[in-house]
Amino acid sequence: MKKIVIALGGNAILKKGQKGTIQEQWENVRKVATVITEVIRRGHKVILTHGNGPQVGNILEMMDAVAEKIPPMTMDVAGAMTQGWIGYLLQQALTNELRRKGIDKKVVTIVTQTIVDGNDPAFQNPTKYVGPYYEEEAAKKLIKEKGWIMKPDPRGGWRRVVPSPDPRGHVEAEVIKKLVDEGYIVISSGGGGIPVIYDKKELKGVEAVIDKDLAGERLATSVQADIFVILTDVDGAMLNFNTPNQKLIKEVRVDELETYYREGHFKPGSMGPKVLACIRFLRNGGKRAAIGHLDKALDVIEGREGTQVYP
Numbered sequence: 001m002k003k004i005v006i007a008l009g010g011n012a013i014l015k016k017g018q019k020g021t022i023q024e025q026w027e028n029v030r031k032v033a034t035v036i037t038e039v040i041r042r043g044h045k046v047i048l049t050h051g052n053g054p055q056v057g058n059i060l061e062m063m064d065a066v067a068e069k070i071p072p073m074t075m076d077v078a079g080a081m082t083q084g085w086i087g088y089l090l091q092q093a094l095t096n097e098l099r100r101k102g103i104d105k106k107v108v109t110i111v112t113q114t115i116v117d118g119n120d121p122a123f124q125n126p127t128k129y130v131g132p133y134y135e136e137e138a139a140k141k142l143i144k145e146k147g148w149i150m151k152p153d154p155r156g157g158w159r160r161v162v163p164s165p166d167p168r169g170h171v172e173a174e175v176i177k178k179l180v181d182e183g184y185i186v187i188s189s190g191g192g193g194i195p196v197i198y199d200k201k202e203l204k205g206v207e208a209v210i211d212k213d214l215a216g217e218r219l220a221t222s223v224q225a226d227i228f229v230i231l232t233d234v235d236g237a238m239l240n241f242n243t244p245n246q247k248l249i250k251e252v253r254v255d256e257l258e259t260y261y262r263e264g265h266f267k268p269g270s271m272g273p274k275v276l277a278c279i280r281f282l283r284n285g286g287k288r289a290a291i292g293h294l295d296k297a298l299d300v301i302e303g304r305e306g307t308q309v310y311p
Contacts, residue, residue, distance in 0.1 A: 001043045002227055003180065004301065005220035007213055007277075008032065008050040009232035011294055013086055016233070020054060025089060033093035035297045037101055040185065047180055047223055048090060049216045052082040052191030056209075060131035075130070075162065076194050076205030083111050083190035090187050107185045113171040113203065114193025114210050114218070120165035128164040128209045133157030163208040165195065167215040171203065173222040180223050189219045217277040221284040228281040229301050230274050231294040236307030237275055239265050249307045254282040257309055278309045287311070 012032045018024045040046055056078050063072040073081075087109030094107045126149050134142065139150040139158035153159045170176065170193060179186050192210030196203045213230055220228040239247045239260060249257070258279050266272040271291075278289035292299070292306020299305035 001045065003045045003047070003223065003225045004039065004227045004229060005047045005049065005216060005223065005225045006036065006039075006301070007216035007228070007230045008048060009230070009294060010051040010053050011233045012050060012231065013089070014054050020058070026093070029089045029093045030097070032294070032297075033090070033097040036094060036185075037097040037103065038298060039301055040098070040105060041101060041103060045180055045183070046185050047176070047219065047225065048185070048187045049189040049212060049219055050086055050090065050187070050191070051212045052079065052086060055082040055085060056191060057131060064132055074205065075207045075209075076196070079191055079194045079209075080111055083109070083194070086190055087111075087187045094185060105183065105185055107187065108179060109190075110172050110176055110179075110186060110188040112176075112188045112190065112193045113196045113205075114189065114215050115168045115171060116165040116195050116197055116206070116208065116210065117168060118197040118199070118206070120163070122163040122165040122208070123206075126161040126163045128162050129153050129159045130162055130209060131160050133159055163206075164211060165208055167192065167210050167218050169218050169222060170215075171196065173219075176219070177223045189215050192216075211273045211277075213274045213277040214280075217280045217284075220281055220286065224285075225281075226287045227301070228278065228286055228289045230277065230289075230291045231297050231300065232274070232291065233293065234271075235293050235296075235305070236291050237266060237271055241265065241267070241271070251308045251310070253310055254279055278307075282309060282311050 013025055013028055014020055059078045059081055091107045091109050098105050136158055142148050143150050148160050150158050151161050176186055176188050192212040192215040195206050195208040195210050197206055237249045261275050266275045274291050281289045289309040290300050290306050296305040
């Protein structure tokens with residue numbers, strides 16, 4: 001029996017080209033539930049985490065659209081809302097699939113707070129784009145009215161940017177580990193978790209977005225997982241990505257992968273955090289990490305597909 005943390009990419013909930021209807025989201029999570037149930041059927045303990053990019057973007061846009069009637073919530077609250085939203089979908093889909101297969105396991109979602117350092121350099125250099133797109137004039141008005149930091153997005157228009165601090169751990173880590181050890185299937189650290197700092201020994205939410213894979217590593221390490229798997233929309237980590245010499249890394253030792261990381265093979269906004277998360281997991285005592293395509297999930301989890309990283 002292995003203890004496995006599975007980090008689901010955004011394509012587990014919403015695929016490229018889809019409109020984002022709730023029917024589409026249900027269909028996607030039910031497919032994911034089938035795979036996860038098979039992993040559980042084979043005797044493994046499973047902890048799930050997931051992205052929330054499109055969903056938190058939708059919430060921020062909805063709040064902006066009705067701001068004159070309903071006071072908008074802060075970003076940490078929006079993140080908590082997505083944890084409930086996506087956790088509910090995954091929890092119900094998994095519960096139903098487990099019952100269909102005759103597996104007596106309970107699924108629980110934990111609204112998770114992720115600890116960050118209030119002095120993290122990321123707070124001085126916000127880089128993470130969030131929320132809707134604005135024209136330049138409207139963006140400058142928001143800068144003046146709300147004190148937001150707005151920048152031109154390479155994809156077009158102006159958007160708010162927020163810090164993306166490095167996760168240190170989860171407030172609920174002890175509870176999550178206890179539930180996992182008692183046999184529960186736990187969904188936690190959704191969207192990287194709700195970023196919080198300790199302010200005079202009290203927890204306080206901050207306006208930030210945490211990378212879900214880096215937070216997933218902290219989760220995997222805290223529950224003492226054997227395997228950490230990142231499922232996304234590509235086949236794995238590539239050397240010389242997007243060039244004629246592009247090559248999929250199939251099996252690699254952590255020392256070699258760290259060398260590739262330092263050489264700059266993996267872009268900060270895409271594969272970089274995933275590779276760094278795998279490196280950290282192995283350095284913190286993990287036995288295997290993997291990055292691969294959601295459509296090949298079972299093969300990635302069992303080591304036959306994707307990028308497999310070993311100590």
